[in-house]
Amino acid sequence: xxxxxxTAGQILTVDLNGNFSGYDDEAEKDRLFLAAEKAKAxxxxxxxxxxxxxxxxxxxxxxxxxxxxxNKDFDYSSLPDNLQxxxxxxxxxxxxxxxxxxxxxxxxxxxxxWGLSVYQSLSRALGFIRQSMVSxxxxxxxxxVMRKIDFLFALEDCSYKAVGIVSLVSFMVGLILAFVxxxxxxxxxxxxxxxxxxxxxxxxxxxxxMVGIIMAGRTGASYAATIGTMQVNExxxxxxxxxxxxxxxxxxxxxxxxxIAMPFLTVLADFMGMLGGAFVGVFMLDxxxxxxxxYSEAAINLTNFLVGLFHGLVFGVIIAMCGCYYxxxxxxxxxxxxxxxxxxxxxxxxxxxxxxxxxxxxxEVLGI
Amino acid sequence: MSKKEIKIKxxxxxxxxxxFVLMKNVSFEVNKxxxxxxxxxxxxxxxxxxxxxxxxxxxxxxxxxxxxIDFTKASPLDRDEIMQRCGILYQSGAxxxxxxxxxxxxxxxxxxxxxxxxxxxxxxxxxxxLVGLSGFEEFYPSEISGGMKKRxxxxxxxxxxxxxxxxxxPSAGLDxxxxxxxxxxxxxxxRSLGTTIVVVTHELSSIFAIGTNSIFLDAETKGILGRGxxxxxxxxxxxEKLLSFLTRGEKGHA
Numbered sequence: 001x002x003x004x005x006x007t008a009g010q011i012l013t014v015d016l017n018g019n020f021s022g023y024d025d026e027a028e029k030d031r032l033f034l035a036a037e038k039a040k041a042x043x044x045x046x047x048x049x050x051x052x053x054x055x056x057x058x059x060x061x062x063x064x065x066x067x068x069x070x071n072k073d074f075d076y077s078s079l080p081d082n083l084q085x086x087x088x089x090x091x092x093x094x095x096x097x098x099x100x101x102x103x104x105x106x107x108x109x110x111x112x113x114w115g116l117s118v119y120q121s122l123s124r125a126l127g128f129i130r131q132s133m134v135s136x137x138x139x140x141x142x143x144x145v146m147r148k149i150d151f152l153f154a155l156e157d158c159s160y161k162a163v164g165i166v167s168l169v170s171f172m173v174g175l176i177l178a179f180v181x182x183x184x185x186x187x188x189x190x191x192x193x194x195x196x197x198x199x200x201x202x203x204x205x206x207x208x209x210m211v212g213i214i215m216a217g218r219t220g221a222s223y224a225a226t227i228g229t230m231q232v233n234e235x236x237x238x239x240x241x242x243x244x245x246x247x248x249x250x251x252x253x254x255x256x257x258x259x260i261a262m263p264f265l266t267v268l269a270d271f272m273g274m275l276g277g278a279f280v281g282v283f284m285l286d287x288x289x290x291x292x293x294x295y296s297e298a299a300i301n302l303t304n305f306l307v308g309l310f311h312g313l314v315f316g317v318i319i320a321m322c323g324c325y326y327x328x329x330x331x332x333x334x335x336x337x338x339x340x341x342x343x344x345x346x347x348x349x350x351x352x353x354x355x356x357x358x359x360x361x362x363x364e365v366l367g368i
Numbered sequence: 369m370s371k372k373e374i375k376i377k378x379x380x381x382x383x384x385x386x387x388f389v390l391m392k393n394v395s396f397e398v399n400k401x402x403x404x405x406x407x408x409x410x411x412x413x414x415x416x417x418x419x420x421x422x423x424x425x426x427x428x429x430x431x432x433x434x435x436x437i438d439f440t441k442a443s444p445l446d447r448d449e450i451m452q453r454c455g456i457l458y459q460s461g462a463x464x465x466x467x468x469x470x471x472x473x474x475x476x477x478x479x480x481x482x483x484x485x486x487x488x489x490x491x492x493x494x495x496x497x498l499v500g501l502s503g504f505e506e507f508y509p510s511e512i513s514g515g516m517k518k519r520x521x522x523x524x525x526x527x528x529x530x531x532x533x534x535x536x537x538p539s540a541g542l543d544x545x546x547x548x549x550x551x552x553x554x555x556x557x558x559r560s561l562g563t564t565i566v567v568v569t570h571e572l573s574s575i576f577a578i579g580t581n582s583i584f585l586d587a588e589t590k591g592i593l594g595r596g597x598x599x600x601x602x603x604x605x606x607x608e609k610l611l612s613f614l615t616r617g618e619k620g621h622a
Contacts, residue, residue, distance in 0.1 A: 024487050053529045055483075058490045061497065085560040086498065093500035099511060333465035333510055 003028050003059070005035060012039035014063070016079075017048035020056035029059060036066045041073035046080065060087045128247075128325050132255065135247040139256070145248040146256075155257035158219045162265060166214055170269035173210050174198050174276025182285055191285045195295035198277030204304040207269035208311035209356065211262065212319065216348035220323035223254050224344035227327025228337040236328065246328060255320040262316030263309045270308060303368060311359065315352050322348040372399040374433075375532060375564045376421070381430035383416050390416050392590045393430070396583050403558050403565045403578050405598060408585030409613065414568045417585065418536055421566065422456055423447055434532070452480055455525030455533040459540050461517035463509040469496060469520045470505035476527045495523040499553060515546030519553070526557065532564045533557070539571040551577045572616065576602070584610050 003025065005014040012035050023029075036042050042063050060076060064087055067074035076084060105113070138144035181197040227250055230236050239246050274296055281287040323344045330340040376398035383390045390413040398404045406414050419425040421432060423439065432439040434450050442450065463472050473492045477483060483491070496502055499519040501512075509517055518538060525533055535554065539547040551574050558565050558578075569575060575582065575598045582601065584594040586609060594601055594610040605611035611620030 022481075022483075024483055026484055026486055054491055054494060055487065058487070058494050061494050062490070082560040082562065085556065089556050089560065090494055090497040090502075093497070093502055097503045097507065099507070335466050 003032060005032055007035055007039055010038075010040040012036055012042045014042070014044045015048070016044065016046040016052075016056070019050050020052040022053065023055040023059070029062070032059070033062055033066060036063050036072075037070070039072070042067050042075070044074075044076040045078045046083070047078065049080065049083075052083065057083070057086050057090070061090050064091055124329065125325060128328070129321065131245070131247045132251050132321065132324075135245060135252050136255070138245075138248060139252055144252055145244050146252045147249075150249075151253035151256055154253045155261060157222070158215065158257050159261040159264065162215065162218060162261070163268065165218065166211055166265050166269055167272045169214055170202070170207060170210055170272035171276040171279075173206060174202055174273030174278075175280055176276075177201055177206065177273070178277035178280035179284075182280060186285075191281075192287055192291065192295055194277060194281050194285060195287070195292045196299035199274055199296045199299040200301070200304060202273035202277075203270045203300065203308045205308060205311060205356065205360075207273055208266045208308045208315060209352070210273075211265045211269045211312060212315035212352045213349060215258070215262065215265070215315070216319050216322075216345050216352070219258065220319040220344050220348045221341045223320065223323030224327040224330070224341045225337055227324060228330030228340040231328065231330045232332050232334070232337060250328070251320070251324040254324055255317065258316040258320040259313060262312040262319075266308055266312030270305070307363065307368065311356065314355055314359065318351050318355060319348045322351065372401075374398070375400040375402070375435065376404075376566070377431075377433040378421075379431045379433065381417075381420065381432065382428045383413060383420055383425060384428040389428070389590060391585065394585075394592055395430075396592065396595060398564060398566060399581065400564050401558070401562050403554065403567065403580045405575050405579040405582035406566065406568045406585065407570055407575055407582055407598075407613070409570065409587060412585040412587040413590075414570070414585055415536060418534055418566070418568045422454065422534055423451065452528055453531045455522075455528070455530035457518065457521045457525045457533065457535045457538060459537045461509070461514075461521035463517055463520055463524070465509050468506050468508055469501065469512070469523070472509075472520065473524045473527050476524065480528060491527070492523075495526050496520070498526065498557075499523045500549070513546075515542050515550070518542065518546075518550060522550075522553065522557075526561075529561070530563065532566065535565065535567040535569070537569055537571075538567060539569060539574050544573075547571070547574065548577075554578050570613075572614065575614075584613065 003014070003023070004017060005012060007013075014032065044060065044063065060079075060083070064074055064076075066072070068091065076087060079087075135144055139146060178194045178198050181194050182191050185191045185193050185197070227236070230250075236246060236250075239249055278289070278292050278296070281292045282289055326340040326344040326347070330336045374397050378394060378396050381394045382392050394417070406417055408414050416425055420427050427440055431441065435453075437446065437450060439447065439450055463469070464475075467475070470489070470492045473495050474488050477488045477491060481488075493502070493505060496504060499522050501516060501519055501523065504512065504516070504520070509520070512520065522533075538550050538554070542550065554565060554567070555578055557563055565578075567574070567578065579598040582595065582598045583592045584601070585591075586593040594606045598614070601610060602614045605614065605620065608620035613620075
């Protein structure tokens, strides 16, 4: 390929010869454009032109733009018709699109804007909670627009389908708890109390927290992604315009199923955690099964057990509300679904931990 | 008259989803430089045929030849090589929402060429200018209209100077003016680049405006009910069903 050009009498003549497929001599092209800027008129001939692709059109488009900007004569009429057509097509629409530029504000205004956005987010979240409560009331009075099948599908998804992962993780947590406890207790010859440690730990809080974390990642994320995708597909708009309360239709089945499933999963987690502890006690600390069971039984306390279940119930509400809230408030593109899912999981876990702190404090004050 | 070069040859193609056969023993040829229309009523398998042509759906039976190479039996490497010579404009534009228009168009160039960043940027600007989106390089898909998204999708489809461009319902969701602009653009690209164009559509105005050759797919018979230049088919319809389709049900019967 040969990009030959010369300037004579302030007219730049570019003669295109040979093959111009994949032309990428940037330095030569820059020199050509410089010469074009200095010339008064530009003429391009292509008698010897054989093959070409878009890299040649880029050169012609560049020359044409220089000619247009500086009002120069640009003659490319001797080029093949299709090449002329392409250059013409590229030049056809020449407008400068505008969009709102990002303005910078003084810090006080930024602080105010931040405060306003926090207020708006909070009021949106509170509005969502209020609407969900209204839906719950409608459910109790039998006037909610909730399809039974949706509720059953949601219940299926968050109940027996979650048994495997909840069992495995809880077993491992019980195992770890027993290991860590045994190291310290062994120094006092009190390894038998591993049974009490694991039982109290799992039933009071650890079982519920583990189920909460698993279900936030598994089910909460799925709620946000499903509802977020419905937002992208305008299904939520359709519900709104049909006058179907979205909290009834989308939130209630998910909230109800998680509230029902979570206490059961917590009981399962408690049991599996204790089983994990027993595994360490029996096989590694040489405690007999009977002895381990005796100490575990003694450590089971109805109050602790119910506190654990209560935590499970609260976590169920938090996970369902976060998943649905971020799903409903999702943007309208693929990225937004990812963001909504992440926000749902992160918020669920943070709120669950904060809620645990608050519940523990309240129970402490109440002496429970 | 010189014999036209065959670009795509579909031979006894059967597409099925499980036990459900969508089309059976369909055969046709697309000549180089044609604007080939795949038309038919909804559910006739137009989009599935396009998915088969682009390798997204494996056919249950039959072959698709592109430039004399059996696309259906080609190795993954050969398929990649063939697909590099094809551009596809999806119904919604299918732009990556997290990327600007320039980044969207640059993606295939970065993937398949060793051009410098500067040349890629110049090519991106050119492709966007060709579809009338000069100056929109830094815009995100969420900031532009549906018609502009389609044009940006077309700029991306044209990035590698493809020999074949597939269009899936290009007029869907566009106002008549945007639809006409896109039709004009398809003709311009076909004439200036000599690109073979395959369009799946049921928009009659587009079919008559751009089509040089066509097939009519029928859901009932699971085959082709008519083939040829759409304007000729309207003059001499081979059956009532096609006449009904081409006249919006005013003549013939479905």
